Amino acid sequence: MVMEIPNPTSHETPTAPHLDSPLVIALAGNPNAGKTTLFNALTGMRQKVANYSGVTVERKEGNWSVNGDSAKLIDLPGLYSLDATSLDERIAREVLTGNVDGLSKPDAIIAVVDATNLERNLYLVTQIMEFGIPVIIALTMVDLAEKQNVEIDTQKLSELLRIPVIPVTARQKSGTEALSLRAFEIAKSDVTPQTSWIPDSGGIDGNGKEDIHLSLSADDSANRQIFARYNFISDVYQKSVKPVDDEEARFSEKVDRILTHKFFGLVILIAILLLVFQTIFSWAALPMDLLDAGFGALGENVGSQMPDGMLKDLVVDGIIAGVGGILIFLPQILLLFLFISILEDTGYMARAAFLLDKLMSKVGLHGKAFLPLMSSFACAIPGIMATRTIENRRDRLATILIAPFMSCSARLPVYALMIAAFFAGQTVFGFVSLGAVLMLAMYALGILVAVIAAFILKKTILKSPPPPFVMELPPYRLPNLRTVIQNMFTRAWLFIKRAGTVILAISIILWALTYFPRGEAVGSEQLAVSGKSEQTHATAIENSYAGMLGRTIEPVIKPLGFDWKIGVAIIASFAAREVLVSTLSIIYNVGEDADEKDPTLIKAIQNAKKADGSPVWTPLTALSLMVFFVLAMQCMSTLAVVRRETNSWSWVIFMFGYMTVLAYVASLITYQGGKLLGFS
C-alpha cells in the first residue's frame, strides 16, 4: 500500500536485485547507424558528457526512465568491431566487461543496427553477443530501407539471431516504446545470447585485456573467427532479407559523380570551405561584438560597484577582461562546431577526406586531418578537438602539433595593426595592395611551416607505419537538427569546462605580472585626471614584473628588432594573441580601448622613439613581429586544450618549445636578413 505513493525511491526495496546500482544499459552500434539520435530520443536532455579517465574518448551517459523503470544508458563510441585495435574499441570492450571505474557491467546491450546496411552492421552484433550479456537489436532507418525496397523480415531475423529485434525510427520516436519495454525486460533477465557460429562454443568470454592479446597474437585464428561470424550473418541475411538489385545506381553514388569528381569534386570542396569560413566570419562578427561590449559593460559595472583597490583591479582587469577575451571567440567556435557537425552528419566529411587523402598522405597525414587543420584557420581549439576523428594516435598527435600554425582569427588584429601602421597605401606592381600580399604571405608561411613540420614529425618522433586507410563512405543523409545542435553545444561546453580553469588561472597570473609590484605611486592614481591616469597605467606596467621581464628578455629579443615594450606585449598576449593590440595601447598611453584601426595607436607606434632618437618600429620590425606571431605558440587556451586532448604535459611543453624556437629563428632570419638586404 505504501508502495503506491509516487515516491521515486519507494520501489527500491531492500530485496530489489539492483539495490545500490540502477540498471545499466549500453548502446552500441556502427558509426552512422543513428546511435546518437536514438540516444537523444531515449534520454532527452538528461545526459552527461565527460571523458573516460585518462583518454579522450567521450563518455556519454544518460538517464533513461520509462513507466517507473529507470536505467543508466551508456552511449558507446561508434564502432565497427570490438577487437580492441583502436582506442574506441578498447574502451567499449572495457565498458562491456565492467572494467570501468564507477560503472558496473551492463545488464543489457542495445545494438543499434542500420537497416540499410544490415550485413556489415550485424558483424558488430555477433561480437556483442559473445560477451554473454542480454542483447536487443534496435533496427534503425527502416523507413529508408523501405524506400530502397529492402524487405526485412524482422520476425525471422529475431528468430535466427535468437534475440529481440525492434524496428525504430528515432527521428519520429516510433518504436521507442516497444524498445524500452523489451530492453528493460531482458535487462532484468539472465538470457545470454547463443553464439552458434563459434566452433567450440564458449569461445571469447570477454574477460578483458588478456584475450585481447591472445586475439592479436593469433592472427590466423582471429581471421577465422571473423570469417565464421560473417558466414553466420550471410546465412541469416539470406533467410530474412529479400535483396534488391545492387546494381541499381544508388542515390549517393549519383551525387558522388559530382561531389567526388576528379575535378569538380575539388572545386566544390574549396567552394564549401570558403562558404563555411565566410559564414563564420560574417555571422560571428555580431555576437562577438556584442560579447565584447557585454564584457566591457560588465567590467565597468562591477568596477563601479567595487571600492578601488587591488581586488577591483583583479576582478575587472584580470578575471573579466582575461576570461572575456577568450569567451568572445565562443561564437566562432560554436559556428565551427555547427558546420563540422553538419558536414559529418550529412556524410560529406568522409568524401572530403577521400578527395584529399593522397595530398595529405604525402606529408604523412591522414585524409581526415584536413578538417581539423581547416578549422584551425578560425581557431585552433575546435580544430584540435576535431582531431578525435583520427584513429591512429601518432597521426592525431602530428595533426594537433601543426594545427596552431594555421593563422587563426586572433592573429588578424595583430597583422592588421602592423599593416595599417607600416604598409598602408603601398602597392606591388602598381595595383596590388602590399597589405593584402603580406596578409596572404602570413597565411602561406603558416601552411608551409605546418607542412614541413608534419613531414619532419612523421619521419622522426611520430614515425609509424601507415595505418590502414579503411573508411566508410556513408550514404548522404539529411542531418538531424536536434542532434547537430546538441552536438554543437556539448562540444562548446566541453571546451569551456576544459579550458576554463586553465584560462582563469593564467589570466590571473598574467594580470598579477602586469600589476605587481605596486609602489607608493599608486596612491596618486586616484588623484589623476583622465589623461594622466593613462600615464600612471603606463608607468605601472613599466615597473611591473611584466615590465621587468620585458627588460630581462630584451637582449634576447633585440636581434629580432624588438624592444622591451614589445617584449611586454608579447608576454601579455599569451592570454590571447589579440591582447597584443590592447597591451601596446596601454604601454603607449593611448588607452585600453583602442583597437587595431585606432589612428592614435597607429601614430603612437609610428612615432615611438628609442633613447637615441631612432624609431623603435620600422617596417622590418613590423614584419618580424608578424612572422613571430605566425609561428609562436601564443595562446594559453590552445595549450590548455592540448593538455586535455593529449593527456600529457610533455606534449604541451614540446609544442610550446618547438613553436617558440621556430618563431624565434624565423623572426631572426626576417629581421637580420632584411637588414643585410638593406631594408629597414
Place this chain on the structure above:
Amino acid sequence: MTLANLEIGEKATVKAVTGEGAISKRLMEMGIVPGVSIRVVKSAPFGDPIEIRVKGYNLAIRRTEAEVIEVSSAIN
C-alpha cells in the same frame, strides 16, 4: 590478381585477404571476406584512394590495401 588490378566499374569475387595482421583483420571486419563480391566504384582525384562497394555499402581504401585483397578475374 588483386583488387588493385581491377578497372573502375569492374566486379570480382574475393578469394583471400593476405597481408600483415592488422590490415587484413581490419579489411575482413569491414566485410571483405573470401567469397564476397566487390565492385570498384571510382578512384579519388590523385588516383588514390579507391572507392569500392561491398556487402551493400561503400568503402574507401588505399591502393596499398587493395593490393592485399586477392580476387578472381573480373566479371563485367
